[in-house]
Amino acid sequence: MRRAAAFLTVLAMAGMPAAAVAKDCPQTTLGDIEDEVMCPICGTPLGLASESPQAQRERAYIERLIAQCKSKDEVKRALVAEFGDSVLALPGDEGDTGVGDVLVYVVPALGIVLAAAGIAFAVVRWRRARRRAGTGGALTTADGTRLEDDMERYDL
């Protein structure tokens, strides 16, 4: 009886690491990676490169690596080893953040701020112009009389 219990304990302990590995695997998904890497030949992120043969091979390679329980970073490193740094789609992914990598984020933000400022400026100008037009021109006698008549008709 004691032997059987010991055997079961050993069996359970031996099974634990395998279960833990199975739980952690896969560590990432194709969908998670393909937006962050390029299809070098297509010149687009892999997620946008639909059915080109090179994109399909790259996807198959990523899936093989995922099946080997590689993490996202490990998959990216393997892709760099195969295709070079240009396979990385995200700025700053190559490790050394250069001026270009910073500009990629700064320029669109600056563009949005400038566009918002431009729209605000245009709206303010437009409203001011309308207000000026509204107060500037006095009603002619005929218009005034017609307005009075209308207001009386609608009991305003």
Add this chain to the structure above:
Amino acid sequence: MRRALSPVPVAVICVLVALVALLAYGLIQNEPDRGVEQSLAAGERQPAPEIDLPKLGGDGRGSLTDYRGRLVVLNFWASWCSPCRTESPLLERWHRRMKGRGTVLGIDGNDVTSDAQDFIEKYGLSYPMLRDRDGDVSRGYGVVGYPETFVIDRRGRIVAVQRGPVDERFMRSEVEPRL
């Protein structure tokens, strides 16, 4: 008195001009380099850009100078490229035929190494293979697609080019007479 332009239309015009300039720059940048064809059409033979690449799936490096004095049929390929499958047996046949006088030199680019090795095994390719991981050498030759083949004479000059798969006629007309 002249009326000053409103800043909003000026800004819109500036943005439009910048976008058009950006588009033009992109188009110019993506224009394929056809310098080799232009030189050949003018009867000139420009020196082949130097190659120094790791051997595919092996140790060491390879370069064009390793084959100086022999005719080199430089073939840019990838395992995922469908026309490469049709021309590979032909290149293998010609590599054997050229023995001692010339060689086919394969440059595998934008490819997964294991896929390339499977391709080589499947088609029984025995000619030397180098690996152009980043595509730098391909760009130097103005390669825009796979396969593309350059014939380099004994003095290291480009004497013929084929954009697309080679066929028996190309090999007979551009390779055979130079052996």
